[in-house]
Amino acid sequence: MPKLLLVDDEDQFRTSLTQRLEMRGYKTVALSDGREAVKVVRADPEVDVAILDRKMPNISGEEVLKEIKTYRPEIQVIFLTGHGSMTSAMQVGRLDAYTYLEKPCDFDRLVEVIESARADKALVMQKHEIPNVEKGSLWKWLVGVHNHRPGMILLGLLLFLGITYMPTPVRMTELLTFKKTGDKQVDQNIGYSSWSKMKEGETIADYYARTAKLGKEIHSKEGTKIEPIKPPQVARRAKTMLAALLIAALFWATGAVPVGITSLMVGLIMYFGDILKPDDIAQAYAKDAVIFIFGVLSVAMAISKTGLDRRIGLLLLGTSTSLGKLMFIFLPLMAMACSFMSEHALVAFMMPVMMLVYSSSTRASGVSKDPALAVMLVLSMCLAANCGGPGSPAAGGRNAVMVGILSEYGITINFLEWMKYGLPFVPVMAWVIAAYFFITFRKKLKVKNLNVSEHVRAAAEKIGPMNRTEKITAAILILLVVMWCFTSEEKGMGGPALMAIVLLNIFRIIRWKDIAKIQWEVVALYASACAIGKGLASTGAALYMADAFVSTMPTFMQSGEGLAVASSLISGIITNFMSDGATVSAIGPITVPMAIISGTHPWMVGLATAFASSFAHALIIGTPNNAIAYALAKDPITGEQLLTLGDFMKHGAIILLLSFLVLWGWCIFGYWRWIGF
Numbered sequence: 001m002p003k004l005l006l007v008d009d010e011d012q013f014r015t016s017l018t019q020r021l022e023m024r025g026y027k028t029v030a031l032s033d034g035r036e037a038v039k040v041v042r043a044d045p046e047v048d049v050a051i052l053d054r055k056m057p058n059i060s061g062e063e064v065l066k067e068i069k070t071y072r073p074e075i076q077v078i079f080l081t082g083h084g085s086m087t088s089a090m091q092v093g094r095l096d097a098y099t100y101l102e103k104p105c106d107f108d109r110l111v112e113v114i115e116s117a118r119a120d121k122a123l124v125m126q127k128h129e130i131p132n133v134e135k136g137s138l139w140k141w142l143v144g145v146h147n148h149r150p151g152m153i154l155l156g157l158l159l160f161l162g163i164t165y166m167p168t169p170v171r172m173t174e175l176l177t178f179k180k181t182g183d184k185q186v187d188q189n190i191g192y193s194s195w196s197k198m199k200e201g202e203t204i205a206d207y208y209a210r211t212a213k214l215g216k217e218i219h220s221k222e223g224t225k226i227e228p229i230k231p232p233q234v235a236r237r238a239k240t241m242l243a244a245l246l247i248a249a250l251f252w253a254t255g256a257v258p259v260g261i262t263s264l265m266v267g268l269i270m271y272f273g274d275i276l277k278p279d280d281i282a283q284a285y286a287k288d289a290v291i292f293i294f295g296v297l298s299v300a301m302a303i304s305k306t307g308l309d310r311r312i313g314l315l316l317l318g319t320s321t322s323l324g325k326l327m328f329i330f331l332p333l334m335a336m337a338c339s340f341m342s343e344h345a346l347v348a349f350m351m352p353v354m355m356l357v358y359s360s361s362t363r364a365s366g367v368s369k370d371p372a373l374a375v376m377l378v379l380s381m382c383l384a385a386n387c388g389g390p391g392s393p394a395a396g397g398r399n400a401v402m403v404g405i406l407s408e409y410g411i412t413i414n415f416l417e418w419m420k421y422g423l424p425f426v427p428v429m430a431w432v433i434a435a436y437f438f439i440t441f442r443k444k445l446k447v448k449n450l451n452v453s454e455h456v457r458a459a460a461e462k463i464g465p466m467n468r469t470e471k472i473t474a475a476i477l478i479l480l481v482v483m484w485c486f487t488s489e490e491k492g493m494g495g496p497a498l499m500a501i502v503l504l505n506i507f508r509i510i511r512w513k514d515i516a517k518i519q520w521e522v523v524a525l526y527a528s529a530c531a532i533g534k535g536l537a538s539t540g541a542a543l544y545m546a547d548a549f550v551s552t553m554p555t556f557m558q559s560g561e562g563l564a565v566a567s568s569l570i571s572g573i574i575t576n577f578m579s580d581g582a583t584v585s586a587i588g589p590i591t592v593p594m595a596i597i598s599g600t601h602p603w604m605v606g607l608a609t610a611f612a613s614s615f616a617h618a619l620i621i622g623t624p625n626n627a628i629a630y631a632l633a634k635d636p637i638t639g640e641q642l643l644t645l646g647d648f649m650k651h652g653a654i655i656l657l658l659s660f661l662v663l664w665g666w667c668i669f670g671y672w673r674w675i676g677f
Helices: 011-023 034-043 061-071 086-094 107-127 138-143 150-165 170-177 204-212 231-254 259-272 278-285 288-306 308-317 323-337 343-365 371-386 397-408 415-422 425-441 452-462 468-486 494-506 512-516 520-539 541-551 560-574 580-598 602-612 624-632 645-675
Strands: 003-007 027-031 049-052 076-081 099-102 215-220 223-228
Touching (some): 003 011, 011 027, 034 049, 204 223, 204 231, 231 541, 259 520, 278 520, 288 308, 288 512, 323 343, 343 468, 343 624, 520 541, 520 624, 560 645, 624 645
């Protein structure tokens, strides 16, 4: 039964209206004092709508409204007053009242407004990130709603406790206690991220205990010293990181709690699990990639705010006059560009354009929203950008890491040689992605005639020629791209992004309040992904994961093309949970030596490992591209989130599978055999 709160100091009016509302099926709490109303709102979660008088003794209706919205922002407040004025109407509007009615008000009109307010309550709850949990059975409670799924929370807790307190696997103990000999052909721990920094004769457990400075303080006459933690304690920390990875992936995929809360939970586990010292945990969160994402989201806001997104869209999408041309011409060009430029930057620049195309297309077709169109535009572009990674060594840090691993074994590969093996993969994979989204979404679209070029051109003409603000923004953008291309090795990707933000503020293009509105939960998400990678790598958990994959490979996959397939499979799966660079750092030192030992050409295995680290399609933590696309996929008019984590998992998993098939069939067993090694 709907529950209303009626507050009015006129006894006769209050009593009469209460009776009439209850006859219509409403459960009504009627009060004469606004102060009591605030107490009821705080104590009774079932109140849906509040009907307030404006002028009451002791406390005004405006003050009651402000108090109600402070404690329960989802409650819809209707002002029903005989003391109305334009000024008071404007004031209650600013305080987020639902509507303003004057006495006497037609009763049927009041009921109509109440029902309208109740219908809009779900949108208000979504706006304030308040779970709208359907009451009923225990099953409904366990399933919950997005950002509040008690069943998944309980499952995550059970999994965490089970992994943390399970007996330490024998193989994990062996890897953590195997001493470094310096012989790359013999050392089982060569895949440890800091193997080159370990002393000869030192184990992973010893190195971790020494560098993490974790242990028990011993006080004696000689002074205070730290007794290092032992291998069993290191193993417990490695298991804790594996458990943290599992429940974080579970929560992100299912929406058990808000994305940002899961990101903070990772840090909580690392703090109380004694994975690293507090300052080291903070540093694990504050990676250059995190600053880069923060900067990109801010710059993307400036691009959209100035209208520069429409100019960029016209330049890149001028030929996309149909759905087919958008898919089969634009996506391959996008992927090829990402082989030589920062795919993160290109995704950030294109996202405002895609949102512009979405809003323009839906309005032109007379539909309020088209979820299939939004998912198709954003995901096809983002996943095509991901697959540009294999094209050249300049496509990302993952490739540079692999070049370095190969060089450690005296094997070099130059820029043109890499392109010979990698560039043919890119357009073919982009066409496969285009075909998948074209076939999957063509009949689901509400917008039947998608002419992207027309919408972008119309949007550009609507704002007229470029003004001074746009030109300054464009100049800063060009400077940013140039710095990313030529100074990223020295200054990273985050430094130039911060410079762009400062310049945009100095020229008064964006203000601090604009920056404060970016989707900070995505920044937190990628920060926690970096922290997970650091924890997995430093405790040896990443090495154990990689070794477990390798040990399960059948005999025919331990050499030759089979080893290349196995290496890519391991890399492609793990990169969805760790950054691509961390994945290659963990997997490469295992797979490349295996290639040498088995007589397989290291290029084949090394390139397969690096190429597959671009396949971070299923989870948004795998690459900044996904995080940026998710953050900016909002309806420009309503602000509604158009892309969910479930969309990434559903379609990204299919593209991940297709990526493997193209890599294996087109590259490893295809033209690689023809050009040879």
